[in-house]
Amino acid sequence: MADTDLQARAHELKFRDPNQAASLARAIERVVAQIDDRPVCLMHVCGSHEQAIARFGLRAILPRAVDVIMGPGCPVCITDMPEVDEAVALAERGAHVATYGDMLRVPGTRKSLADAQADGARVHVVYSIDQAVALARTTSDDVVFFATGFETTAVATAAVVLAGLPPNFSILSAHKFVPPAMEIVAALPDTRIRGFIAAGHAAIITGWKLFEPLAERYRLPIVVAGFEPLDILAAVLRLLELVRDGDARVENLYPRCVTADGNQNAQDQLWRVFEPAGGQWRGIAHVPSGNLALRSEFAHLDARVRFGLRDMPAPRSEDREAVARECICGEIMIGRASPTDCTLFGDACLPEAPVGACMVSSEGTCRIWYQYGGRPDLAPTGTAS
């Protein structure tokens, strides 16, 4: 691994309340021992959860009979190559393309936006769509915002649209919606997943009730969790109890942020501007209602309409496609494989030269495992293994 110092430090980090962590770990061991069919695989769908799990070394204190894995919770990772190709094409045609930093090095078929930038295209990294709008006000050239992220960033795009935009500004939406990310995994006939940890901050927007139909339909418990190590351990414990009891309910263990109905004001703006649309998710499948597309009344702001991208022929690159075929990001994101199962991981696929999108984003499983290490190879800590 690249950064052994940092990894060591991540695992040394102390819990603010080590006694509570130890007692949660003991309770987890006790409950998992009461479940017949082990190991019990639980999935979270949030890059920040994976960062917390990896950097605090939570997998080292979980019994081996509990497997906590990351699902398709990295919006950059599920952004498909043709979407990157669209952004690259616009940049190559001379538009300013602004996007969040994570998107810069995500491979397209021929190029990433970083490659286009190196070749002279005007690509800008912004932390907020607001900064892209500010850029548009300083030029008469076209400025396209390549909009990525789940609900939490889509609401910002919506607010900016409703606030009014300069005429040279348009939006290339690659926004995604969290519930279909969970559903695509829950619906797999061979899924190993027995319960979900729902992303705390996305749920601030949507509220926890949003997950109830999913829990009911697939008979899977869902627990909304925060980002403290203890928040995550508490969520794992509660999920295991629900699995043991066969109770497919939604519980909110993050009440300091998440409410039943969420942020109504933000939801109103989100759904005034966007509507769910089916789309291909990189390496996974066509996901019905997985994307957020601009509604027809905002077609004039849609870069796909304004620049006729729908008719763009798909670029090809045999070399890149050949390597990309070995990438198992899709299998990793639906819980069928781990980064360490990939022959490219840490070898042909590195953060500075990523093959798959999961190695690019700070929220991608491969990137996080590369930095902090993944599942530690330690002696089992519990009797439930």
Place this chain on the structure above:
Amino acid sequence: MCLGVPGRIVDINGLVATVDFWGVKRQVRLELVDSPVAVGDYVLNHVGFAIRRIPEEDIEGTLALYEELLQESDQDLMAADVRGEMDSARERDHGGH
């Protein structure tokens, strides 16, 4: 990109608030916040927008994680994401919208 950052409102001008993030003052937009806010309130912010007013009793619990993270260098992915969130808010001098 999915971890918001808390800060304290020190000034409000229409739909723009000046928010103090551990001594760094930035402007965030208020179009999306879930309930009315006032100077002195803590808000959780994401990509330059306040998305939640943090109730009084939850402020301490919310801040704790960040205080530990901000001790870390940008080599740490989670700490870097948190700093990126702060940078998503505008510098104070950019003026209105």
